[in-house]
Amino acid sequence: MNIFDCIVIGAGPAGMSASLTLGRARRKIAIFDDGTNRNRVTQESHGFITRDGITPHEFKEIGISELRRYPSISFYKTTIIDIEKSENSKLFTVETSDKQKFHAEKILLATGVQEEFSVPNIKEYYGKSLFSCPYCDGWELRDQPLVVIANSEEHALHMAKLVFNWSNDLIVLTNGAKLSLVGANELIQRNIKVLTESIKSLQGENGVLKGIELASGEIIPRTGGFVVPSFYRPNKFAERLKCEFGENGEVVTDGNGRTTQKGVYIGGEMEKGGPSSLMFAVADGSKAAFSINTDITVERF
Ligand SMILES: Cc1cc2nc3c(=O)[nH]c(=O)nc-3n(C[C@H](O)[C@H](O)[C@H](O)COP(=O)(O)OP(=O)(O)OC[C@H]3O[C@@H](n4cnc5c(N)ncnc54)[C@H](O)[C@@H]3O)c2cc1C
The missing domain is CATH 3.50.50.60 (FAD/NAD(P)-binding domain)
Incomplete structure (x- = not known):
C-alpha cells in the first residue's frame, strides 16, 4: 500500500520546502507535481537570495534533487485529480490522473494559483x-x-x-x-x-x-x-475537504498552515488565493511543515 505520513500536492517552492523539512524530520512523504507552475512562462526568477536570475525549471530541478537525498521522500510527476477521506478512516486518499491511489494521515495543499487576463x-x-x-x-x-x-x-x-x-x-x-x-x-x-x-x-x-x-x-x-490579472485557485481540493473560507474567498488558517479541517494544511499562493513570491512561498511551506510535524509528534508520542 502507498501509505505516507503526509502527501504534498505541488512541488513549487512551497511544496518543496515543506517536503524538505518533513523529510529531514524523518517523515514519509509523497510529493506530486504536474509542471503547471504559473512562472513556467518566464526565463528568469529574481530576488531569491543565492538564486537570483535562475530559470524556474532549474529552481525546481535543484529542489527535487535535494529532496531525493532523503530516502523517505518520494517524488511523482503526475496530476492529482481527487482527494477524499471517509468519516471512519484515519487516512486521506488521493487519486492521480492515471488512476493510482495514495494514502496519508496529513495532506498539504500547495498547488499555487493561476492568472486570468x-x-x-x-x-x-x-x-x-x-x-x-x-x-x-x-x-x-x-x-x-x-x-x-x-x-x-x-x-x-x-x-x-x-x-x-x-x-x-x-x-x-x-x-x-x-x-x-x-x-x-x-x-x-x-x-x-x-x-x-x-x-x-x-x-x-x-x-x-x-x-x-x-x-x-x-x-x-x-x-x-x-x-494586474485576476488570480484563482486551480482546483477545488480545499472545498472538497470542507475547509472554511474567509469573506474574500481565502482559506482560513491558524497562520501556520493549519486549515480548519483536521489533517489538512495549506501553503504558498494557494493559501492566500493570490500572488506572492518564491521567498514567501518557501517560508509558507516551511511553516506548514513545522505544523504538520508538530501535530504528528504530539498525536503519536
Ligand atoms: C511570469 C512570472 C514571473 C515571476 N517571477 C518571479 C520572480 O522573479 N521572483 C519571485 O520571487 N517570484 C516570481 N514569480 C512568482 C512565483 O512564481 C510564485 O510566487 C511562486 O512560484 C509561488 O509558489 P507556490 O509553491 O505557492 O506555487 P507554484 O510555484 O505555482 O507551485 C504549485 C505547483 O503545484 C503543481 N500542481 C498544481 N495542481 C496540481 C495537481 N492537481 N497535481 C499535481 N501538481 C499540481 C504545479 O505543477 C506547480 O508546480 C513569478 C510569477 C510569474 C507568473
Missing part, C-alpha cells in the same frame, strides 16, 4: 515583456517606456505608483474601465498618461513587446510593462 493575446507577452510583480521583474525593465494594464481604479493607482519607482515613462491603460477624476489626476500630475479605451491587441515578436493597439486603431509604443 482580460486582454487579448497577452499570454504571448506574459513572462517575457509583461509581468505582474514589479519586485520580481522591475529591475530588468527599469527606465524603459512601460505600460501598466489594470482594469480597476484601485489596481491602476497601486500598480502605477509602484512601477513609477522603476520607470517614470509610464502609460496606464484601463482596457475600458473608467477612472475617477481624482484618481486620474494623481497620475496625470506625474506625467503619467491614462487611456481608458479598450485594448484590441498587443504587438511585437516572440514575446518582445513593441506596442499596444487600442480599439480606435491607435498604437501606443511600449517595450514592456506590468499587468
